[in-house]
Amino acid sequence: MKEKNEKGIDRRKFLKIMGAGAVASATALYGCSSDKKPQASEAAARGEIPTDKMTYRTSPKGERISLLGYGCMRWPMKQNPDGKGEIVDQEAVNRLVDYAIEHGVNYFDTSPVYCQGLSEKATGIALKRHPREKLFIATKLSNFQNYTRENSIEMYRQSFKELQTDYLDYYLLHSVGGGAGIQTFHDRYIDNGVLDFLLKERDAGRIRNLGWSFHGSVEVFDYLLSLDVKWDFVQIQMNYADWRHATGNNVNAEYLYGELEKRGIPAIIMEPLLGGRLAKLNDHLIARLKQRRPENSVASWAFRFAGTYPDVLCVLSGMTYLEHLQDNLRTYSPLELLTDEEKDFLEDTAQMMLKYPTIPCNDCKYCMPCPYGLDIPAILLHYNRCVNEGNVPKSRQDENYRKARRAFLVGYDRAVPKLRQANHCIGCNQCNPHCPQSIDIPKQLRRIDDFVEQLKQETL
Numbered sequence: 001m002k003e004k005n006e007k008g009i010d011r012r013k014f015l016k017i018m019g020a021g022a023v024a025s026a027t028a029l030y031g032c033s034s035d036k037k038p039q040a041s042e043a044a045a046r047g048e049i050p051t052d053k054m055t056y057r058t059s060p061k062g063e064r065i066s067l068l069g070y071g072c073m074r075w076p077m078k079q080n081p082d083g084k085g086e087i088v089d090q091e092a093v094n095r096l097v098d099y100a101i102e103h104g105v106n107y108f109d110t111s112p113v114y115c116q117g118l119s120e121k122a123t124g125i126a127l128k129r130h131p132r133e134k135l136f137i138a139t140k141l142s143n144f145q146n147y148t149r150e151n152s153i154e155m156y157r158q159s160f161k162e163l164q165t166d167y168l169d170y171y172l173l174h175s176v177g178g179g180a181g182i183q184t185f186h187d188r189y190i191d192n193g194v195l196d197f198l199l200k201e202r203d204a205g206r207i208r209n210l211g212w213s214f215h216g217s218v219e220v221f222d223y224l225l226s227l228d229v230k231w232d233f234v235q236i237q238m239n240y241a242d243w244r245h246a247t248g249n250n251v252n253a254e255y256l257y258g259e260l261e262k263r264g265i266p267a268i269i270m271e272p273l274l275g276g277r278l279a280k281l282n283d284h285l286i287a288r289l290k291q292r293r294p295e296n297s298v299a300s301w302a303f304r305f306a307g308t309y310p311d312v313l314c315v316l317s318g319m320t321y322l323e324h325l326q327d328n329l330r331t332y333s334p335l336e337l338l339t340d341e342e343k344d345f346l347e348d349t350a351q352m353m354l355k356y357p358t359i360p361c362n363d364c365k366y367c368m369p370c371p372y373g374l375d376i377p378a379i380l381l382h383y384n385r386c387v388n389e390g391n392v393p394k395s396r397q398d399e400n401y402r403k404a405r406r407a408f409l410v411g412y413d414r415a416v417p418k419l420r421q422a423n424h425c426i427g428c429n430q431c432n433p434h435c436p437q438s439i440d441i442p443k444q445l446r447r448i449d450d451f452v453e454q455l456k457q458e459t460l
Contacts, residue, residue: 049326053333054104057313059266061209061232063169065136065314067307068332069107069268070100072123073114073364074318088115088122096325097126101135103329107314109138109268110163111174112155120162128164137163138170138268140213141194144434149192156198160206170268171198171207172235175366175436177216177249182223199229209233213270215436218251225259233313234260235268237436239278240305240346241353242271247360248438257309266313272306273299273317275362282388285352292345299324300331305346307331308338358384359444360437367431367441375420376431376441382415383448392451395460405455412452422449 055067076096078089097108110123120139127135139159143152160166173195176185189195201207209232214221224231237246238253246252260267273279279299281289289298306315315332319325338346361380370376386392391404391411398404412421422445431441454460 049329050333051103055332055335066104066106068105068328069314069316071316071318072110072119074320075115076320088118093122094126107136109316111140111142113142124163136169140172140174142174147187152194167206170209173212175215176212177214177220181217181220233266233268237271238269239272239274239302241274241350245350261311269306269312269315272315273302278302297327303331304338307335358387366434373420375416378416379422
């Protein structure tokens with residue numbers, strides 16, 4: 001390529017499990033957010049952002065793709081006027097899309113399961129207001145629970161209706177590599193004839209580029225690359241932490257990218273911020289990055305890393321807030337490639353991260369909804385935030401024990417409603433199979449609950 005400057009559950013079942021009233025408190029399910037303020041003030045605007053400096057990469061087919069792609073997994077939400085749960089804030093989505101396009105973004109990535117099943121429709125409404133030929137729309141076959149040919153093809157065709165388009169620029173087999181590995185892949189795409197169907201759709205021009213997103217074992221990754229199929233692209237998780245230090249069932253991005261590079265297959269990058277964790281480092285690491293580039297956000301280091309590699313076609317970011325969009329636009333308008341010394345600096349940073357006991361939650365929300373109403377991502381992210389802020393005391397003898405205890409407990413009640421906290425986990429294990437990071441979620445919830453009780457009883 002030539003450089004020129006992310007388990008679903010259908011909405012009906014979701015509502016049945018959670019109840020209409022519970023949807024209001026489950027506002028962030030499937031990646032969408034209803035938070036009123038961004039967590040990182042440093043991403044706020046710092047002057048004008050150029051509209052003509054976006055970095056583009058050219059695909060093997062000659063498509064000029066913005067290096068910054070809009071991940072439509074976290075559209076802003078608002079209260080439903082009828083008082084029953086939440087809906088996508090369409091006006092806010094339109095404003096974000098308009099601003100992104102105005103500043104050079106032309107790649108938009110969605111899925112039938114994002115935003116409680118509402119992302120495709122909201123994305124389609126926003127994009128319909130712009131010339132179709134100037135945009136690249138990506139969506140996925142998210143047939144996680146019903147593998148039949150009929151259901152899969154119906155999901156595929158529904159995406160056209162929701163997105164209001166007669167062709168898809170980039171279409172993905174969604175999150176291959178999980179479950180029973182190769183067997184699950186065969187169940188979802190081979191044995192039911194769905195892959196053959198999609199290849200014919202590509203031949204007919206209704207799919208312009210066919211690829212897949214990956215979470216799982218290296219055996220599945222290698223197997224897909226060995227198939228007699230011309231893949232147009234592959235979407236991988238890549239960031240400076242996962243480059244050489246991937247956790248769980250994830251594979252080091254250095255290997256994934258290298259295998260794609262060998263074959264001339266463009267890489268689309270997801271999780272450049274590792275679910276936001278690379279923008280929410282502990283204070284010591286933040287100070288370390290800020291010392292090098294005081295005027296740049298912590299997040300910008302991660303986006304520069306992902307964009308530096310030449311066979312990366314596009315880097316996705318789920319930008320709920322204008323401040324985050326603006327910050328990323330600055331990073332890529334134009335991109336300043338990392339030096340070799342800066343790559344080494346980030347590798348050292350990644351190694352330092354390994355010393356801090358955070359839980360590798362990316363806030364993807366594939367574990368949700370919990371049938372017992374727990375807000376699993378909120379629990380895990382609150383714990384991680386307290387680790388990074390030094391508010392997880394090891395004992396009552398810690399110098400800042402009182403301050404840390406209060407910060408953890410008060411923050412916990414604010415971040416997670418009491419009926420959705422870790423003490424309500426029964427260990428049903430329904431969440432574990434859906435976690436791309438292979439977190440033993442019930443185990444972590446028990447650990448956090450035990451810690452909370454020790455803080456409350458002051459028995460730490």
